[in-house]
Amino acid sequence: MQATTKVTQRTATTPSGSPVTVLAFSGDISSASKDAILVAYHGLDSTVAKVLLDFSGVDYINSSGIAIIIQLLLEASKSSDRKIGIFGLSAHFQKVFTMVGINKYAAMHSDETTALGSL
Amino acid sequence: MKNGSSVEVRIPSQLGFEKVAMSTAASMAALMGFSPDRVEDLKTAVAEACINAIEHGNQLNDTLGVVVVLSTTADQLEVRVIDDGVGVGVTPPSPNIDRKMHGEEDPRGMGMFLIQALVDEAEWYQGPPGKSFVRLVIKLDKENQ
Numbered sequence: 001m002q003a004t005t006k007v008t009q010r011t012a013t014t015p016s017g018s019p020v021t022v023l024a025f026s027g028d029i030s031s032a033s034k035d036a037i038l039v040a041y042h043g044l045d046s047t048v049a050k051v052l053l054d055f056s057g058v059d060y061i062n063s064s065g066i067a068i069i070i071q072l073l074l075e076a077s078k079s080s081d082r083k084i085g086i087f088g089l090s091a092h093f094q095k096v097f098t099m100v101g102i103n104k105y106a107a108m109h110s111d112e113t114t115a116l117g118s119l
Numbered sequence: 120m121k122n123g124s125s126v127e128v129r130i131p132s133q134l135g136f137e138k139v140a141m142s143t144a145a146s147m148a149a150l151m152g153f154s155p156d157r158v159e160d161l162k163t164a165v166a167e168a169c170i171n172a173i174e175h176g177n178q179l180n181d182t183l184g185v186v187v188v189l190s191t192t193a194d195q196l197e198v199r200v201i202d203d204g205v206g207v208g209v210t211p212p213s214p215n216i217d218r219k220m221h222g223e224e225d226p227r228g229m230g231m232f233l234i235q236a237l238v239d240e241a242e243w244y245q246g247p248p249g250k251s252f253v254r255l256v257i258k259l260d261k262e263n264q
Contacts, residue, residue, distance in 0.1 A: 101216030
């Protein structure tokens, strides 16, 4: 009965011209999202250095879904050359992500333009 | 809304149905005049309480239901989430993101922490099957704090 998570991948560019891979999530992020999110992340080319997670299309995130994001960040931390950022979270989920400490490992931004400018 | 109003929702022990209870709680809180950000806090707390009841209390046994009772007074909304488990004896320690990021702590296990952080009162009661519950309260007089 859990809603599905859709992940789409696209490439954006920082103001300085560097490529950034954007993983855009839509639907719910819950325990049922693990395969969709981690398969998309594992599918990134090893040369990808900058990744943004776009939550603009996400309505519902629960603690199991947050755990999957932490797992993604943990895997990203093993690659010293890869930088991860987050944008598009509602004010509520920015607060929740900060409560659990995700902001220590991935900078959070309100929108894509700001996020691209930070990379 | 009349003081003392009460609504009861029974959901099956299947993940995803917590959103039914969450939406009901959000509607009641909005009717009482809680601000949108407090409604969002309550939605997450109720969803997490229901997920705990489904996964841990009822062990994902979909023949068992989770009962959510929402009761109002003039200044607060109380939510009881009741399951058939033995209840929560000891509250787990707060999650530690550094330990999680070093693989020393399960990435999961944040539900009770979020519940406690997002509502004004959260208490867990142990009882016989069908009597264990978590009680959550949000108060209108805490709106601007």
